[in-house]
Amino acid sequence: MRTYIRKTFVLFAAFSCFFFLSCNDVIFDEIRNEVKLDDAKVFGDIKSIIRYTLNGEECIFVADGKDILYRSVAGDTVGQKIDWKELPFSSTTVYDLAADAEYLYAFSLSWGEDEDGYNVPITRSVWCSADGSNWEMIFEEPYSDRTAAILFCTNTIKPENRHAYFRIGSETYELSGATKKEELKPFSVEKNSDYICSSEKVDGAASAEQNSFAPRNCTVLNGTVYFSGASAIASNETADTDATHIYYSSGDNVYYSSDGTAWERVDLNCDTILCMATTNDYFYAGTTEGVVHTPWNPEKYGVPSNGNSDFSNNANSALSSYYEIQSILVVNPEEKELDCTIFASLDFEGSTSSSSANMKNIGLWSYYPFRSEWNRE
């Protein structure tokens, strides 16, 4: 009797595994979407992909942790795969970029050896240039890992809506060309009700009494700059239309507003969102585990749908869950997704031995309508 009960239990446990542990993710169909990968030409730690009008020509810029690279996205070049050029820069490593309507800004680190002989950052500085060739330092201080320093900008498609900011510690400055930091006024932003996005600037650095936060991102709605401490913020501005909604993220939630004060939420059911972008038919989110997209809510204009949907191309295998999507830029968001030119930068956490990520995939990836696939740039 005992043997019978034991055997029955073992059989039941074995069959239960099939039901309780079953997973039905699409595999073979996804493998068939894969493409042969090109050798990467723009690779490295790319924090952001910045729009800037260089000498009258609309371009996009990236800093790969070493140099500044750029390419034209004006006119017919938008959908073409053209070579990237290197922008001459005087400092050793360029960490991040920002731009306003007139100037391109670079946040750089200089390196040296410490007393133990290790290579460590010595100073951090912010530079600006109006023509991409001549750079002027507007800020420099000794490096400290106790004080955060962030360069960020609205990065809008319309040049008149571009504003650049630099925050060091609790002091945030709006950059204005070659004006030195000492001549700029710091400001704080206050929390907007229960949310962490606000456009209200308060003169002076944040104090303990203020209900403020440290902005990391910003965007523009109806001519007003909105700041956020969230990891990602975006708007649905296009070359033809002003933004009707702005979005910021928290975890896998996207908060949206049409006026900057009343916020609602959708859940994309993905991993932590790091960056966002829009096309005519989809809302894109780069996460800590790959990229997702969701169609617009057909009943509410400018509102993403809950959850996320499958890609018809190789986005899932190219920008896979092994990688963090640091930034994503849709060059022409007025077009439908498959007609857009899209860039995304990949990174991963941990070591290659503990992760399934491949170092060759770290850097810039692109989608061009003419080839209908994602590939290394």
Added chain:
Amino acid sequence: MKRICALLCAFCLFFSFSFADEDKKDDIDNEEPEIERPRVEDFKLNEPGDQFIKIGLMVTFPLNFGGSFPLYREGKLSVGGAGMLGYHRFITSWWALGFDVHFGYHPTIGENIFTYIPLMLNTTVQPTWKRLEFPLTLGVGAAMENYLSRTYFPGLVVKAQGGIFFRATPSWSFGAEGEFMYMPQWYSNSKYNDHGNFASFVISARYHF
């Protein structure tokens, strides 16, 4: 007349000794013992209850993902490999039941890896000739299939396998097999339904006990 009868009797008596029976006791002593030679058809390589453990290494070719033999470099899946471990028991001298598990992988064209672990129940018919064994196997089971962070489990797996083994010693046999494996993937949204056809060449060793 009396003399003739007496002569005939003496004659019969005399000749009777000429036709005396042989001594049976002496024949038995002189007879060579019969040696019962074993009949060749009674010897079998395997008997009911015999068991064997099989290990193997295989190179696997993805047949329906594009590309061409032998490396399938231009296909969505390239040639891969697998290791195999199995156990079988003979029910009769020519029919065995058992199970085996594979650990296989294939690189993809996008520089990712597809891995699978099928566990299969097998039925094997194995004719023999002298020291050669010809196992023919049909197997069915379930597989854990992984790709990036995606998992498909349980995935149906069906295989057909045929090969040749040489019984080098009573405990060991070595051989090669060819295998065909069918791995379907079915979903509630039928547009994602797909299947994988894989052909393998296997080098195996079997331990018999």
